[in-house]
Amino acid sequence: MASNRRALVTGASAGIGEAFARELARRGHDLVLTARRADRLEALAKELRERHAIEAIVAPLDLGRADGPEALVAALEAQGLSIDVLVNNAGYGVPGYFEDQPWSTHAAFIQVLMTAPSELVYRLLPAMKARGYGRILNIASLAGHVPGSAGHTLYAASKAYLIKFSQSLALECAGTGVHVTAVCPGFTRSEFHDVTGSRELVSKMPDFMWMDAPTVARQGLEAVEAGKAVYVNGRVNNAIKGLFRLLPDALALRMVARQGRRFRTGPRQG
Structure with missing residues (x-):
């Protein structure tokens, strides 16, 4: 990637989003960092400005707000700031069975993990095409390639959506730059499992199943440069994806159900 381009990273205050911000800054990109935690964004922006001599703008925002993406893009346009690289990373998990949470919780989840990234692409893509350059990274998950499990009901579904969305967009953008x-x-060392309350359970996973966030970010940027519509990080995760592609659906579901019982957060309620 060339330097002096500007990247927008959502969910940039920790984990994979922070790692993308650091890697993009290392490559010379100016940044717009957004998440809910303004104090963390300010600290990260200050560090990256001083370390890499880039411009880093902080835009605290809750993408759970229906008007969030439109307001963010409007603010950028008002400042004359164009976005060359979009990293749709903001996300979280909702543990427990589907009916155990109020619909408002699920609606906010869908807004953050599906609607907001789609709208940000919709609002930023035309200018990217007009300039003949753009990079869009939708942070999905290995979970989007395997059968959904009980608990975290919408998580795998949202990630499968981002995968299919990205494939279609990649075809539509062919030849545009x-x-x-x-x-x-797959499993990535970050705060994600602390926020969902599953840290103790997922800590039972063997070390070879885990990756670190900086590696995920570096590989993701290399993949988008290479024009790969879908990129699965790591040999272990690719092997898991390949295995589930070969298995009959009924057998794959039984395997996921068996593993899910080992790592489910909390008992079934009701």
Whole structure:
């Protein structure tokens, strides 16, 4: 990637989003960082400005707001700031069975993980095409390639959506100078499992199943540069994806159900 381009990273305050911000800054990109935690964004922006001599703008925002993406893009346009690289990373998990949470919780989840990334692409893509350059990374998951499990009901579904969305966009953008990639990491060391309350359970996973966020970010940027519509991080994750593609659906579901019982967060309620 060339320097002096500007990247927008959502969910940039920690984990994979922070790692993307660091890697993009290392490559000379100016940044717009957004997440809910303004204090963390300010600290990260200050560090990256000083370390890499880039411009880093902080735009605290809750993408769970229906008007969030439109307001963010409007603010950027008002400042004359164009976005060359979009990293749709913001996300979280909702543990428990589907009916155990109020619909408002699920609606907010769908807004953050599906609607907001789609709208940000919709609002930023035309200018990317007009300039003949753009990079869009939708941070999906290995979960989008395997059968959904009980608990975290919408998580795998949202990631499968981002994968298919990215594939279609990549075809639509062919020849325009805009590359679109769904990045699909598996277990990644970050705060994600602390926020969902599953840290103790997933800590039972063997070390070889885990990746670190900086590696995920570096590989994701390399993949979008190479024009890969879908990129699964790591040999182990690729092997898991390949295995589930070969298995009959009924057998794959039984395997997921068996593993899910080992790592489910909390008992079934009701």
